[in-house]
Amino acid sequence: MSPFRCLGLSGWIFSKLTQQRRPLLALSVLVLFSGLAHGQDKAAVWKTASPYAGPEACKTCHEDIYNNFDKSPHWKTTVDKRGGPSKQGCEGCHGAAAGHVDDPGDPKKIFSFKTASAKEVNQRCLECHSSGKDHMNFSRSVHNENNISCLNCHSSHHGMTNEHLLIKAQTDLCYTCHQKIKPQFNMPFHHRVEEGLVQCSDCHNPHGGFIGKQLRSAAARDSVCFTCHADKQGPFVFEHLPIKTEGCVACHSPHGSPNPRLIKTSNLNLLCLKCHTASTFSPASGTPDFHNQAAQYQSCTICHAAIHGSNFDRHMLK
Ligand code: HEC
Ligand code: HEC
Ligand code: HEC
Ligand code: HEC
Numbered sequence: 001m002s003p004f005r006c007l008g009l010s011g012w013i014f015s016k017l018t019q020q021r022r023p024l025l026a027l028s029v030l031v032l033f034s035g036l037a038h039g040q041d042k043a044a045v046w047k048t049a050s051p052y053a054g055p056e057a058c059k060t061c062h063e064d065i066y067n068n069f070d071k072s073p074h075w076k077t078t079v080d081k082r083g084g085p086s087k088q089g090c091e092g093c094h095g096a097a098a099g100h101v102d103d104p105g106d107p108k109k110i111f112s113f114k115t116a117s118a119k120e121v122n123q124r125c126l127e128c129h130s131s132g133k134d135h136m137n138f139s140r141s142v143h144n145e146n147n148i149s150c151l152n153c154h155s156s157h158h159g160m161t162n163e164h165l166l167i168k169a170q171t172d173l174c175y176t177c178h179q180k181i182k183p184q185f186n187m188p189f190h191h192r193v194e195e196g197l198v199q200c201s202d203c204h205n206p207h208g209g210f211i212g213k214q215l216r217s218a219a220a221r222d223s224v225c226f227t228c229h230a231d232k233q234g235p236f237v238f239e240h241l242p243i244k245t246e247g248c249v250a251c252h253s254p255h256g257s258p259n260p261r262l263i264k265t266s267n268l269n270l271l272c273l274k275c276h277t278a279s280t281f282s283p284a285s286g287t288p289d290f291h292n293q294a295a296q297y298q299s300c301t302i303c304h305a306a307i308h309g310s311n312f313d314r315h316m317l318k
């Protein structure tokens, strides 16, 4: 038996060749297999090379794309032979293309990302990109659930950013669909995302994750905020409970706010008293009687200065 893989067995090359008598291009090698030819009029032809044509074969007809390919991070796949030809070069994404090289007129013979559905696109790209911790949750992401594909944000051949093959740089990329978020970053107090200091993707993973709102998690704790505000992480001898139970957004609007320190309410006492009432429904204690809510007592953090937790004082006074 021939040491070559006899793909003629699948039948398609055989029928194609006998019908069309096209010369096989590129790497294809024709081998006459006399045993079969015996029973047939025409010479049966076994294709011994693979259904893969290799990137060189694309150059003649897709010159621009071919010439730009060596600047793409995906060029690397042409030299990494570990996954075999199905993971290499053009065909790593577009699939086996010897058939297409033979018969470019038949759109069925090539995987086109332009006509594929979002789910099909994602599946293709994730064949190589599902292992890293950054992408392994894509299939459960809100983006995926809403039929967003990799190509809503990335382009393999026409990326507009130097990094990450993005079709647009952040924040414009995200605002394409999240118009409603934009005004929040124009509020008087905001994380400087528009200014380029912080990025949407510092807090969110556009590829999804385990936490709600596609938020990223910081290394040791569950809140993304600790990545940059490590001093708020503790542990403290006296913790302020809501930080652990409800997170930073119990008191802060993470994008932007009309109030200093991104506080949710315009008067600080209203924020604190939302929980610290005498009500039996609130797990928080009421305020002591001497907190008479005269102006002096409205700025709670004048006295409760260590509002994120304290190692010295049960009432977080220092
Ligand atoms: C003999 C010329 C020829 C060769 C060689 C060739 N193609 Fe094509 N290709 C075409 C033509 C013609 C079309 C259809 C017209 C178009 O959309 O540009 C096409 C279309 C495509 C499409 C679909 C475009 C779309 O709209 O999504 C892809 C993808 C593609 N080719 C990839 C390849 C790859 C990969 C190779 C190399 C393995 C290759 N082609 C080799 C001529 C060729
Ligand atoms: C990482 C996956 C990937 C690789 C590798 C890849 N392509 Fe594509 N190709 C795409 C995607 C995705 C599109 C849709 C347009 C886009 O996003 O840039 C596309 C579109 C095309 C088109 C349609 C025309 C166009 O400009 O959009 C052709 C032709 C094509 N690719 C040929 C090739 C050839 C030739 C190679 C190798 C030199 C190649 N592709 C390598 C993913 C890939
Ligand atoms: C909603 C927009 C969006 C979608 C959808 C999206 N990405 Fe991304 N991707 C980004 C942004 C923004 C970055 C750069 C910032 C970052 O690292 O998260 C990025 C970075 C990347 C990187 C390089 C950095 C890294 O983390 O390794 C890869 C690889 C990647 N994306 C692959 C994919 C694949 C594959 C898909 C589809 C399964 C996809 N992306 C879908 C926005 C998106
Ligand atoms: C055959 C495997 C394979 C397929 C399929 C594949 N990629 Fe990649 N991709 C790679 C490799 C390898 C790299 C380079 C990683 C590196 O540099 O460490 C890469 C890099 C990237 C990057 C990172 C660029 C950067 O600057 O950080 C993005 C974004 C990306 N791919 C998106 C996609 C998208 C979108 C698709 C589907 C259209 C896709 N990939 C399909 C193998 C693949």
Ligand code: HEC
Residues within 6 Å of the ligand: 171, 174, 175, 178, 181, 185, 191, 193, 198, 199, 200, 201, 202, 203, 204, 213, 215, 249, 254, 255
């Ligand atoms: C400082 C961290 C941070 C940055 C930067 C950030 N976000 Fe958020 N975002 C959050 C948090 C935290 C939530 C969850 C708020 C909540 O649960 O009340 C959120 C919620 C969201 C939501 C869901 C909104 C809703 O009403 O449920 C969207 C959409 C969103 N962000 C988009 C963006 C976009 C787009 C950008 C960049 C322009 C961005 N975010 C930048 C932290 C951030």
Ligand code: HEC
Residues within 6 Å of the ligand: 142, 143, 146, 148, 152, 153, 170, 173, 174, 175, 176, 177, 178, 200, 201, 204, 206, 212, 213, 214, 215
């Ligand atoms: C092509 C459109 C599109 C783009 C681009 C896009 N998103 Fe989304 N995003 C959606 C849709 C659709 C949803 C689900 C409906 C919703 O919550 O608005 C969503 C949801 C979200 C959510 C809310 C998740 C939740 O649990 O409610 C966040 C956060 C988010 N996107 C962040 C981003 C960030 C960050 C970027 C930029 C890197 C981005 N998106 C780019 C379409 C997009």
Ligand code: HEC
Residues within 6 Å of the ligand: 189, 190, 191, 192, 197, 198, 199, 202, 203, 224, 225, 226, 227, 228, 229, 248, 249, 252, 254, 260, 261, 262, 263
């Ligand atoms: C990528 C880093 C980064 C992450 C993640 C981050 N922040 Fe910030 N944050 C900053 C920077 C930088 C400032 C300084 C404000 C400035 O000058 O723009 C800041 C300022 C603040 C302020 C004070 C604003 C003021 O007026 O002094 C608050 C409150 C805040 N962040 C809350 C949060 C919360 C809540 C989260 C999580 C949802 C978070 N941050 C996540 C970088 C970050």
Ligand code: HEC
Residues within 6 Å of the ligand: 223, 225, 226, 229, 232, 233, 240, 242, 243, 247, 248, 249, 250, 251, 252, 261, 263, 268, 301, 302, 307, 308
């Ligand atoms: C119980 C309400 C509450 C919670 C929950 C809370 N904060 Fe605050 N935070 C405040 C108040 C009130 C201020 C303003 C203090 C002042 O102005 O004296 C503040 C101020 C800040 C500041 C700016 C001043 C400083 O101390 O650096 C940052 C940054 C900040 N908070 C981050 C966070 C982060 C990160 C979390 C989550 C780990 C968080 N906050 C949770 C109430 C809260």
Ligand code: HEC
Residues within 6 Å of the ligand: 240, 241, 242, 246, 250, 251, 268, 271, 272, 273, 274, 275, 276, 283, 284, 285, 286, 300, 301, 304, 307, 314, 315, 316
């Ligand atoms: C989301 C609800 C919530 C908000 C908002 C909140 N707290 Fe608390 N706070 C609690 C809970 C729950 C405890 C722990 C139970 C307790 O001892 O009251 C606590 C504990 C305290 C304690 C310690 C009480 C003790 O007896 O040890 C002080 C002081 C305090 N909070 C002050 C404040 C101040 C000042 C603000 C406004 C900046 C504030 N809290 C906002 C829920 C909240």
Ligand code: HEC
Residues within 6 Å of the ligand: 268, 269, 272, 273, 276, 285, 286, 287, 288, 291, 296, 297, 298, 299, 300, 301, 302, 303, 304, 315, 317
């Ligand atoms: C002038 C300083 C000052 C201001 C302003 C102030 N507090 Fe206090 N607060 C204290 C002191 C001192 C204690 C401790 C009393 C004690 O030792 O029993 C305390 C105790 C508390 C306690 C604990 C009650 C308990 O049962 O142990 C809560 C809750 C509290 N304050 C909430 C608030 C809130 C909410 C505000 C703003 C509306 C506020 N405080 C403003 C000084 C202040």
